[in-house]
Amino acid sequence: MIVYGASGHAKVIVDILLGIGIKVDKIVDADPAADEIFGIRVEKVxxxxxxxxxxQAVIAIGSNRIRKEIALRHPFLYTEAIHPRSCVSPYVIIGEGTVVMANVSVNPDVVIGKHCIINTGAVVEHDCILEDYVHISPNAALAGNVTVGEGSHVGAGVSVIPGIRIGKWATIGAGAVVIRDVPDGATVVGNPGRIIKTDTSDENAD
Structure with a gap:
């Protein structure tokens, strides 16, 4: 097993893997800040x-775009890393390379794409759809039937009411309350959430 990335986020993922009995052979990073993590060597790549x-590998990098770039560049056998203290319904579909942290709740009929991050204490209610490369930050809560588009980042402590659609590569700032649909590339902050900018570049259409 290789962990690709050697940041603080990687420490959490390595901790999960070791906790569920998966041996991590090495950690790799393009710009490693340390020689080892928990006694496991870090190699520059x-x-x-x-x-x-x-x-087998897990990408342990917080940036959604960089995770996508690495996943497309390197055809590893990507595996999931699901913390034993998370509560994930057996009626949930989870894509390859996705990580689920401690104290997360994911309820029935949720579909989670590839290489997503469901961070500590997040709640994903019934019938939500999370597309590939999404990051749901600590203590964020998605009510039922919410869709989060590819590459979007839902910040810490965000609340999203039922039935909302968040577009691709959007950013929801920490603590925002989302009560309206969010277009592709938008940045939303505040309570109630308001759009402060929209990135309409071609990059957000991928």
Whole structure:
């Protein structure tokens, strides 16, 4: 098992993997800040580094865009990392490479895409859909039937009322209360949530 990334976020993921009995052989990073994490060596890699395609891995990087870039560049056998103190319904679909932290609740008929982060204490209610590369930050709460588009970041302590659709590559600032649909590329802050800017670049149409 390889963990790709050596930041503080990586520490949490390594801790989860070790806690569920998965041996981490090494940690790799393009710009490592440490030589080891929990006694596991960290190796420097570049975009040109070639890995065996049959290697199991988790991408431990908080940036949604960088996780996508790495996932597309390196065809690892990506695995999930689900904390044993999370509460995930057996009627949930979770995509490859997704990580679920401690004290998370995910209720029935939720669909979570690839390489998502469901961070500490987050709540994802019934029938939500989280597309690939989404990050739900600590203590955020999505009520039922919420859709979060690819690459969007829902900040710490955010509340989203039922039935809302958040577009692709949107950012919901910490503590916001989302009561209206959010378009692609929008940044939303406040209570009630309001759009303060929208990124309409082609990058957000991918």
């Amino acid at each position: 570049s975009s040109e580094t070639v890995f065996n395609a049959d290697t």
